Amino acid sequence: MDIEGFRALRSDVGRDVLDAASNADVSESGLLATAAKLREAYPPELVSAALTQVRLRERARAKFGADAARMFFTPDGLEQSTRAAVAVHRARRFAAVPGPVLDLGCGIGADLLFRARAGIAGTGVERDPLTAEVARANLAAFGVAANVVVGDATRADPSGFGAVFADPARRTARGRVFDPRSYEPPLDTVLELAGRVPAACVKVAPGVPHDAVPDGAEAEWISVGGEVKEAALWLGGLAGGTARRATLLPSGATLTPDPALGEPVQRDFGRFLYEPDGAVIRAGLVAEVAALVGGGLADPRIAYVTSDEEHATPFAAAYAVEDVLPFSLKRLRAELRRRGAGALTLKKRGSAVDVDRLRRDLGFARRAPRGAPPVTVVLTRVGDAPVALIVAPLAPGPAGTS
Known part of the structure; x- marks a missing residue:
């Protein structure tokens, strides 16, 4: 679409086409029929531009919410x-x-x-x-x-x-x-x-x-x-x-740096596991999260914080640690069967395991049985030793500033 085509879309006729397209079926299955119907009343170039704009607005809702319906876009923009x-x-x-x-x-x-x-x-x-x-x-x-x-x-x-x-x-x-x-x-x-x-x-x-x-x-x-x-x-x-x-x-x-803090202590996995938010990790503030929850790192190279204390913090997802296992497909499969596990959530950091393949190998590619308890497994390592933690998510912490 060029500038003149875009300006035409903002004309009185263009707004009529946009309104009509906005109230029509622009899904993959309905797009061709909608285009054909609109072209009976409006110029084809205008219809094409309007349909493109409506579909961009649908995609834009994830970024702009209800405002997207009033905005204009290019694909790259x-x-x-x-x-x-x-x-x-x-x-x-x-x-x-x-x-x-x-x-x-x-x-x-x-x-x-x-x-x-x-x-x-x-x-x-x-x-x-x-x-x-x-x-x-x-x-x-x-x-x-x-x-x-x-x-x-x-x-x-x-x-x-x-x-x-x-x-x-x-x-x-x-x-x-x-x-x-x-x-x-x-x-x-x-x-x-x-x-x-x-x-x-x-x-x-x-x-x-x-x-x-x-x-x-x-x-x-x-x-x-x-x-x-x-x-x-x-x-x-x-x-x-x-x-x-x-x-x-x-x-x-x-969250901002605390200059009084050094590197987090290294320790064994405790009763709780904290997964710092990605922004915290990118900002290099894992030590600050460890201090907030009274914890340390099981492996100094991997940003999983562990503690024996339960703390609500917005800066990390918190989990109760139910079991810590040396990673083994056979052992993990047996433990999940023992628990009668239903929906399986797999998380990993510092692990080379292919999560999709592991899910299939564990027999969880199918739909979980009704009523079966959900289970979360965290895949990581300590040094060169792969580890699987079975954990239970805790409620997120309140918003705050540090």
């Missing part, structure tokens, strides 16, 4: 956009900085939109003209004021802005980019631009190496619903006085 929960979280931090925000590489405008909805003025710079047009449409859909200009982010002049937000591309035609020097533009270039204003935030890949974080910056890893989704570098007036932070959404619980 949706894939690379910031999800609503993260954009709202970042907007709250930007509210502490006076002056408008220059958004470099604004994409379809998700961060720009949620900052504007929070009353934060700004200008977005986007290299692709169609994507820039989509960003303008998203701002208009919610009646918020912000500017979007087509241009090269590396040539933007940040003078007069209170802060910069930058989202360098981390995908190429060959897939994801993990080396910050291969971002587009490269991270060093973005950091140089960001250094010209009092405060900045640069979105980076969750796998960003710790040694790529500049001195004085705060690196924040964010998980949403227990899955690591994003990372960002906060600079200047937006840095929070800590080098690393793990933030859990939607609760907003946040």
Whole structure:
């Protein structure tokens, strides 16, 4: 779809087609019939664009909830956009900085939109003209004021802005980019631009190496619903006085380093097992979780914390340890049969076991018998010795800040 085609979609006729497509069956089985019916009343190009947009909106619900029904997308723009929960979280931090925000590489405008909805003025710079047009449409859909200009982010002049937000591309035609020097533009270039204003935030890949974080910056890893989704570098007036932070959404619980802590102690498995959130692990804050629960690590290279104390914490999933077995397919199968196990959850960290194959070998590829108790098995190792722990999940802990 080109710009003219997208603009046609926003015309009166285009809105009629979008409304009709939104109320029709656009599933794989119903798409062809819906397209044929709509083409009886509307131009084929407009129908195709509308159906594509409706299907993108369906996919976007996972990121934007009910707002997705009012937004516009491109396939790449949706894939690379910031999800609503993260954009709202970042907007709250930007509210502490006076002056408008220059958004470099604004994409379809998700961060720009949620900052504007929070009353934060700004200008977005986007290299692709169609994507820039989509960003303008998203701002208009919610009646918020912000500017979007087509241009090269590396040539933007940040003078007069209170802060910069930058989202360098981390995908190429060959897939994801993990080396910050291969971002587009490269991270060093973005950091140089960001250094010209009092405060900045640069979105980076969750796998960003710790040694790529500049001195004085705060690196924040964010998980949403227990899955690591994003990372960002906060600079200047937006840095929070800590080098690393793990933030859990939607609760907003946040964990930062305790400089008084050393490495976690090494110990045998105790009565409880704690699985730190992925953002906690990426931020290098496993020792902080171990301190919160009075525990240590059975293996210093594997981020499973064990303790004899039960503590509710939002920063780790907690399990009661029922049994610890040297890993053996025969022994594990016998123990699960003894328990009359029903639904089987397999988790692993530091284990080379193929979980799908193990499930089949254990005889759990079929549906669990009604009434049979669910069982969770954690596969890990201590040193070179593979271990299987049979555990029972505990209720999650309350949100909090540390």
